[in-house]
Amino acid sequence: MKIVQAHFVPGYSSFYFDDQQAIKKGAGQDGFVYVGQAVTAGFRDIRQAGECVSVLLVLENGAVAVGDCAAVQYSGAGGRDPLFLGANFAPFLDRHLGPLLEGREVDAFLVNARYFDTLEIEGRRLHTAIRYGLTQALLDAAALARNVTKAEVILDEYGLPLVAEPVPLFGQSGDDRYAAVDKMLLKGVDALPHGLINNVPDKLGHKGEKLEEYIRWLVARVEKLRTRPDYKPSLHIDVYGTIGLIFDQDAARVADYVAGLEKAAGPLDLYIEGPVDAGGKEAQIEELDKITRRLVQLGSPVKLVADEWCNTYEDIVDFTDARCCHMVQIKTPDLGGIHNVVESVLYCNRQGMEAYQGGTCNETDVSARACVHLALAARPMRMLVKPGMGFDEGMNIVYNEMHRTLALLKARRA
Incomplete structure (x- = not known):
């Protein structure tokens, strides 16, 4: 053709x-x-x-x-x-x-x-x-x-095996980090809320107190609105390097603060994305590695997610091989050709790195639907609900495309 x-x-x-x-x-x-x-x-x-x-x-x-x-x-x-x-x-x-x-x-x-x-x-x-x-x-x-x-x-x-099961979905709230969480909980999203913590005075707090308060609110809200007793979403919060800003880029202080968030998260798994922005790939790997090693020393279960400076397939390989974090975001538009998304997920899976097939709110319905098919084939640990910041529209696009496709795959396998 x-x-x-x-x-x-x-x-x-x-x-x-x-x-x-x-x-x-x-x-x-x-x-x-x-x-x-x-x-x-x-x-x-x-x-x-x-x-x-x-x-x-x-x-x-x-x-x-x-x-x-x-x-x-x-x-x-x-x-x-x-x-x-x-x-x-x-x-x-x-x-x-x-x-x-x-x-x-x-x-x-x-x-x-x-x-x-x-x-x-x-x-x-x-x-x-x-x-x-x-x-x-x-x-x-x-x-x-x-x-x-x-x-x-x-x-x-x-040459991949068909796994006819849904991929866990991660909802993003944008600045509407309270009402959007209620929407996510009503629809049972697997991880939430992203949170958009991209500002120190208004969102993080100069001592990190506002983020800690927000995490406590999230846990209470999950308990209040959960629709089934076994529903335990992961908390995944993107902080855009702001934690590094309030602790003068001191890796030990950043790690101590991140570890302290475990108490606020209570029974829910907590992922912190982009705790620092070191200004370049090598420096970012080095700083994340310091923080991760300190978290291990402290026995902290809080996990770090790489985002900034982890853009291409080659970057993802480098971050994964360095073992400088617990999860990498595969930010789909940054990788260029979508086959790089597949190959990045597969590499992470082979190496025991948690793969988050992300992207951006700034995509379209077409690109979001295409990404569903990549995820169903390559099997990342979670996939971003996209596009937009309204949550409901992205959830409709991604969830429905996933389950329509799964229905076809199951029927053809049968």
């Missing part, structure tokens, strides 16, 4: 691009927007509308494969590619990628995905958002050509 036409259509993603550095430096809020000057290259404002580009591949039989090029909320931070504005990139895609796609056979996914993931144009690899969306479309095209689900394409090309 060949591609006969390729179209690239700019659109909106499901959230916004935020200048993380400006926010960390204390940018104030005016309603939904931030006030002050952007400091990260490419940003016009501290918060601006998220954008995407849809890749439409028209096949010989008239079927249309779709993928969405999207980038993370905090683009340009933590070693990631710069801001991705759809209107700027669509003409580039039409000019350079259209001719390479039209006439291409699509029955095999991996050969096409690897070609475009390593392709250089004018001496540079494609932006990670482009590689992300294009390979989604190529996976969809392979599934359409073979009359199977996208998950089955991955299972077949990687």
Whole structure:
């Protein structure tokens, strides 16, 4: 089956691009927007509308494969590619990628995905958002050509066993970190709430007291609203390096504070994502390693999750091999081609590292559905509910896609 036409259509993603550095430096809020000057290259404002580009591949039989090029909320931070504005990139895609796609056979996914993931144009690899969306479309095209689900394409090309069970889901609250938790508990999400602790005075507290108070509230809320007695969601909170800020990047003090959060978490497992931001990959691995070793010495069950500076497949291998954390986030748009997501999960699983197939609120329904198929095939420990920050919409998209696909897989296996 060949591609006969390729179209690239700019659109909106499901959230916004935020200048993380400006926010960390204390940018104030005016309603939904931030006030002050952007400091990260490419940003016009501290918060601006998220954008995407849809890749439409028209096949010989008239079927249309779709993928969405999207980038993370905090683009340009933590070693990631710069801001991705759809209107700027669509003409580039039409000019350079259209001719390479039209006439291409699509029955095999991996050969096409690897070609475009390593392709250089004018001496540079494609932006990670482009590689992300294009390979989604190529996976969809392979599934359409073979009359199977996208998950089955991955299972077949990687020689993986079918495990017809759902992958645990992780809900993200955004700034609505109280009401959104109630929604998550009513729908029984497996891990919560992300929390968006990206500011010291308002969210963490200068001594960490506000986060500790929030964790105690979470435990009480789970107890009050749980819909079944055996429901014990994990607590997974992203702190964006702010704990390091209040303890002057002292690893021992950071570890002591994190270990102390165990008491607040009570019977629930606690994961702290991004306790420090050391400004580079090697430094980040070193600092996380110090904190993790200190947690082991203290006998603490609290687990650390790597995020910043752990962007590519190669980064994930390096963080995993260093044993500097308990879990790595596989931040799907940052890896470029989606086959890298699969290979990252598989590597973590082989090495005994907990794999969190994440992503961003700033994706789209198309990319979120594609990620469900990757997760069902590769089997990470948990998957992010996305896109958007409203929770309900992302839960609807991800949960329903997962269970529809599982129904098909079970029927075909039977």
